[in-house]
Amino acid sequence: MLVSEEIEALLTTAIDLAAKYKKLTGKPLGITGEVAEFYAAKLLNLKLMGARSPGYDAIDSDYRKIQIKGRCLPDKFKVGHRVGSIRLEHQWDSVILVLMNEFFVVSEMWEADRPMVEAALLAPGSKSRNVRGALSVSKFKQISKRVWPV
Template sequence: MDLERAGEVLERARLAAVDYYRLTGKPLGITGEIGEYLAAKILHLQLADARAPGYDAIDGSGRKIQIKARCIPRDTRLTGQRLGSIRLEHEWDCVMLVLLDQEFRPRTIHELNRTSIAAALAKPGSKARNERGAMAVSQFISLGHEVWRESEGA
């Protein structure tokens, strides 16, 4: 994939999504694509082919990375925010979470390895977590580590 060309297209889509949200109060549904692109660009990842089961990118050491993205306005608490389904039956090594602001600009990127995710998803108590592989954003951040943060004043 030509990452530069994809970035040009996604920038137009980002601007349209911001306008659409301001007009309707509804998201346009491009958060995941923007998150994948930004993680690849910022962390120098190779994006996987579309619909690769379980992972979205590969890093320089060959790790298969699943990328999740959430758009969370800067003044919003993470409480109640959840990641989409993380499926353990697919092949991947870690999950990266790209947090975006209300204009789809990257704030931070966090990483959590497969072993830690499997342990967290197996804990008893939550049907969403146990059956659907859904994890709270705050839990992901507390268990993982930050791999990138926007520059101060950016």
């Protein structure tokens, strides 16, 4: 999939609609993942895969398979926010977490390699971590490196 100005214009329209929807209903519209993938590809020069590619969303210039997760966080970040489910049964080399504000403006991106993610997910303890593959945003940042802005 190409990262183009036309797609970015469509996403901008979708972001505006999502903001209005949330204001009216109090619920998110569910476009965070698509926005995160687009901006990770654009800002980190990644090639996006087709829809529903199992295990990864993009490849980098070294053909590493990258899973992209997005999270919108309010200005007053509280403990407990989680990264979406990371499945170990699929093939992928790293996970990029795109953090955005409530208006989908990208603030930073973090990347963790598979061995670090696996170790964190398989560590004894939390059911959400061990069963659902969900790390907290703060834990993900601990095991990763910031890749944008650098």
